[in-house]
Amino acid sequence: MASETPRVDVTRKFVRLVERRDDGLVEFEFSIGLPELYVEMLLPADAYEAFCETNKVEFLEGPRPLEDTGADWEWRLRNAAQERFRSTD
Numbered sequence: 864m865a866s867e868t869p870r871v872d873v874t875r876k877f878v879r880l881v882e883r884r885d886d887g888l889v890e891f892e893f894s895i896g897l898p899e900l901y902v903e904m905l906l907p908a909d910a911y912e913a914f915c916e917t918n919k920v921e922f923l924e925g926p927r928p929l930e931d932t933g934a935d936w937e938w939r940l941r942n943a944a945q946e947r948f949r950s951t952d
Contacts, residue, residue: 871896878915879923883908898923 877898881890889911894901906914915922 876918876920877901877923878920879927892923892927893918893920899927 873896875896877892877894879892879898879901881892881903883889887908888905889908890903890905891911892901893904893914
């Protein structure tokens, strides 16, 4: 008996606000269908508001689930501004 693949509703769009920055930019996560699969985005505040309205997003509150587990795969693009990277040569 084959297991069923979960259905993804691509009409549902999600936004999780990460930060409203002092420079006027808004950092957020955007996903379609599956809130746990997202892209990190950065837009000026007015463009962010228009983006959310145009896409009729559902707002997600609080941190992502599993955010505090410390797993390596939970690294985010915003971490690049806070860490220095060294060459492995």
